[in-house]
């Protein structure tokens with residue numbers, strides 16, 4: 172299978188250098204401040220842990236589709252948090268983290284050789300990987316016009332959107348999403364929108380002149396203003412990994428067109444892709460409680476507020492980054508040069524070229540270190 176090399180191995184030399192850092196002041200501390208990965212570091216909320224503990228007796232097989240109360244709970248979350256009142260619980264399916272779904276969606280939809288899968292030019296690498304696993308053709312594009320004058324027979328079969336974006340933090344607005352949906356519907360293209368950072372929305376704070384928004388989260392592909400009230404051909408992909416510090420549980424879901432979800436369900440039942448029962452209960456607790464998400468959002472907001480000006484002190488410009496867990500920063504030079512300069516200060520970041528050639532002058536700085544790590548990192552940047 173033609174899969175790309177796992178790029179993180181290329182960071183080993185920079186990581187070694189950063190590990191050897193010794194600060195001139197106690198504030199700067201010693202050793203590595205790792206801002207290269209978006210893995211949560213704060214505790215899993217008690218309300219979720221409790222739900223997991225309450226479900227440890229699980230002798231029987233759980234339902235691949237998830238229990239009706241779990242699917243209803245997820246539909247309720249869409250109504251409460253995303254402004255989507257009309258998610259059909261029959262169109263909801265739990266997944267083992269969303270990376271799994273991203274990697275297997277083209278295969279689960281029956282795509283193969285000759286089929287095109289589109290995704291953004293600067294993107295989470297798994298969209299490309301998923302196309303390759305299916306034997307389909309990956310196609311990076313930022314505008315539907317990049318696909319040329321397509322007809323239903325020459326259009327992509329699946330188009331990935333990612334809003335808020337990893338790595339750029341860009342948010343697609345309602346109008347943009349609605350245009351993509353109209354284009355896709357004319358051509359029979361399935362639109363899958365990866366929205367796993369939707370709860371970490373920093374707009375409405377005057378950054379880059381973004382307007383204050385009408386929702387507490389970023390717009391969903393299933394929003395009635397986008398979908399026109401029908402979820403046909405649309406899938407929203409979501410994960411509680413980031414909003415609820417649950418990356419270790421693998422608790423995510425896909426929702427939208429019930430006919431498409433049934434198709435995924437059929438294959439997943441045969442393939443044993445079943446969310447464990449205790450995780451189903453934990454996921455239900457996570458989507459039913461907004462308070463722990465608000466607490467976590469404030470932690471990340473505080474870390475962003477410390478890190479962003481420090482990156483600017485260091486001479487970087489922060490682009491986009493209006494939502495999500497990352498600051499997308501550039502010094503107008505090759506990202507590997509920025510990576511090395513930051514490693515000398517004991518800070519490891521992700522080079523933008525991990526996310527496609529168009530990211531080669533940016534670095535992705537995750538706000539997922541502990542408060543201590545973030546303040547040491549900021550002190551080093553401003554030194």
Ligand SMILES: Cc1ncc(COP(=O)(O)O)c(C=O)c1O
Nearest residue numbers: 268269270295337365410412423
């Ligand atoms: C855009 C995007 N999609 C999906 C994932 C996968 O998340 P998980 O598998 O933990 O649900 C990530 C993780 O970083 C991500 O950034």
